[in-house]
Amino acid sequence: xxxxxxxxxxxxxxxxxxxxxxxxxxxxxxxxxxxxxxxxxxxxxxxxxxxxxxxxxxxxxxxxxxxxxxxxxxxxxxxxxxxxxxxxxxxxxxxxxxxxxxxxxxxxxxxxxxxxxxxxxxxxxxxxxxxxxxxxxxxxxxxxxxxxxxxxxxxxxxxxxxxxxxxxxxxxxxxxxxxxxxxxxxxxxxxxxxxxxxxxxxxxxxxxxxxxxxxxxxxxxxxxxxxxxxxxxxxxxxxxx
Ligand code: F6R
Numbered sequence: 001x002x003x004x005x006x007x008x009x010x011x012x013x014x015x016x017x018x019x020x021x022x023x024x025x026x027x028x029x030x031x032x033x034x035x036x037x038x039x040x041x042x043x044x045x046x047x048x049x050x051x052x053x054x055x056x057x058x059x060x061x062x063x064x065x066x067x068x069x070x071x072x073x074x075x076x077x078x079x080x081x082x083x084x085x086x087x088x089x090x091x092x093x094x095x096x097x098x099x100x101x102x103x104x105x106x107x108x109x110x111x112x113x114x115x116x117x118x119x120x121x122x123x124x125x126x127x128x129x130x131x132x133x134x135x136x137x138x139x140x141x142x143x144x145x146x147x148x149x150x151x152x153x154x155x156x157x158x159x160x161x162x163x164x165x166x167x168x169x170x171x172x173x174x175x176x177x178x179x180x181x182x183x184x185x186x187x188x189x190x191x192x193x194x195x196x197x198x199x200x201x202x203x204x205x206x207x208x209x210x211x212x213x214x215x216x217x218x219x220x221x222x223x224x225x226x227x228x229x230x231x232x233x234x235x236x237x238x239x240x241x
Contacts, residue, residue, distance in 0.1 A: 001223065002229070002231065004231070004232045005234075005238065019230060028060045029062065031127050032063045033182070033190055034065045034066070034088075034130055036065070037132045038132075039133070044088040048092060051092045057093065063099045065100065065101040067141045068101050068179060069179050070109075070176055071105070072105075104179070112154075116180070117152050117186065125189055126190035128194060133206065138158075138161065139219055139223070140181040141155055143161065144158070145216050148219065150184070150186075162177070193226055193230065195220075195229065195232070200236045200239055
């Protein structure tokens with residue numbers, strides 16, 4: 001695991017965008033695994049800025065997102081499909097046909113999860129997976145549990161994740177209770193991982209990530225076994241170390 005220390009969120013975002021930009025430059029038709037949430041928003045802004053400066057070309061890039069809420073249409077403004085278009089895809093020259101988010105509306109969860117795993121395989125796997133981290137150590141929506149998950153699956157969000165995500169909804173009762181997420185095996189099979197962590201509320205999770213015993217109770221700890229995992233964290237996120 002390689003740790004890059006950033007002063008603050010802005011520096012973290014600039015560093016993460018440079019890592020992704022290098023990937024796109026080296027392999028223009030790369031497969032990027034993408035995340036939503038507050039952590040990567042600044043990274044997407046930096047990538048858009050680099051695109052506007054003429055430094056990056058996304059025309060051949062293919063993407064697979066980590067997760068999606070169950071029951072939200074892609075047009076719902078809190079769906080992750082909407083987030084990706086709003087914060088990134090609509091601002092660069094990516095072909096929307098090359099972008100993928102799990103379908104939260106497919107009435108058959110098992111079929112949808114199998115479809116998503118087969119899709120990732122058919123793309124040749126993920127070159128670079130961008131991750132945030134939950135305050136409880138989740139990656140994607142792989143919540144703390146008794147085992148590490150394998151492929152894409154439908155999961156019930158924990159109370160702490162519902163609490164963390166209610167800021168985006170009118171009330172906690174409006175936060176979807178289930179999501180579909182790539183599994184730990186899918187994430188671990190990415191050839192490179194880039195995890196971004198910002199803020200004091202991530203400090204315990206980041207401490208676990210970097211120094212904790214590997215345990216499904218803190219899902220991020222499995223990344224210690226990944227051969228090419230880069231962690232970019234700001235001072236606040238590193239404050240428990
Ligand atoms: C989002 C995702 C989640 C978030 C995590 C942190 O696609 O998979 O694991 O990365 O919940 O969320 P933020 O960045 O909003 O603190």
